[in-house]
Amino acid sequence: AQKVTQAQTEISVVEKEDVTLDCVYETRDTTYYLFWYKQPPSGELVFLIRRNSFDEQNEISGRYSWNFQKSTSSFNFTITASQVVDSAVYFCALGFLTGNQFYFGTGTSLTVIP
Amino acid sequence: NAGVTQTPKFQVLKTGQSMTLQCAQDMNHNSMYWYRQDPGMGLRLIYYSASEGTTDKGEVPNGYNVSRLNKREFSLRLESAAPSQTSVYFCASSETGRATGELFFGEGSRLTVL
Numbered sequence: 001a002q003k004v005t006q007a008q009t010e011i012s013v014v015e016k017e018d019v020t021l022d023c024v025y026e027t028r029d030t031t032y033y034l035f036w037y038k039q040p041p042s043g044e045l046v047f048l049i050r051r052n053s054f055d056e057q058n059e060i061s062g063r064y065s066w067n068f069q070k071s072t073s074s075f076n077f078t079i080t081a082s083q084v085v086d087s088a089v090y091f092c093a094l095g096f097l098t099g100n101q102f103y104f105g106t107g108t109s110l111t112v113i114p
Numbered sequence: 115n116a117g118v119t120q121t122p123k124f125q126v127l128k129t130g131q132s133m134t135l136q137c138a139q140d141m142n143h144n145s146m147y148w149y150r151q152d153p154g155m156g157l158r159l160i161y162y163s164a165s166e167g168t169t170d171k172g173e174v175p176n177g178y179n180v181s182r183l184n185k186r187e188f189s190l191r192l193e194s195a196a197p198s199q200t201s202v203y204f205c206a207s208s209e210t211g212r213a214t215g216e217l218f219f220g221e222g223s224r225l226t227v228l
Contacts, residue, residue: 037217044221044222045222091156091157095217097210102217104156104157105156106154106155107156
């Protein structure tokens with residue numbers, strides 16, 4: 001079965017703190033893709049990153065970084081020096097080459113307090 | 115760049131009424147999707163279409179029908195709306211084939227069924 005678990009339902013941090021959002025996935029497929037999306041209060045869904053199962057390199061983009069570990073089936077997302085604009089719901093998702101389906105976690109609501 | 119456009123953005127229906135949500139993408143993507151988003155449940159797939167002329171059920175298809183009119187357009191129809199269908203609906207598209215691209219989402223349609 002394919003499944004994505006985001007165990008953190010809500011997180012609050014004070015501005016400038018670092019925060020890590022956890023994502024654990026389940027699949028028996030060897031080829032898959034992992035994604036993170038951001039949904040700000042305005043409601044749109046914004047793509048942040050895609051990673052395929054053969055690329056375990058961590059990635060950094062500005063204040064954002066992603067840690068992909070196949071050994072623990074995790075794809076965690078860290079925001080460094082958080083800002084109020086980072087307040088949003090963040091979704092982790094799992095996708096496949098066949099079947100054309102994407103599986104989403106239930107999301108983590110991040111509130112950054114000024 | 116319009117990306118994915120869905121209409122209407124807001125709709126209020128009475129129980130038993132019907133309506134169609136329209137979606138169009140201008141990115142020449144093969145695959146299109148309809149999701150619903152409910153509090154605490156993340157994004158759940160209603161139907162998807164891997165290519166023009168094909169549609170498949172997702173996780174929560176009951177009470178919905180879809181039509182992939184052409185490569186650009188993918189509509190979602192509620193034949194007899196029920197209060198349980200009150201939700202935010204997102205249309206999305208992606209490029210699939212040799213690799214699975216990220217989902218591009220529309221802005222969402224907020225539907226209330228009274």
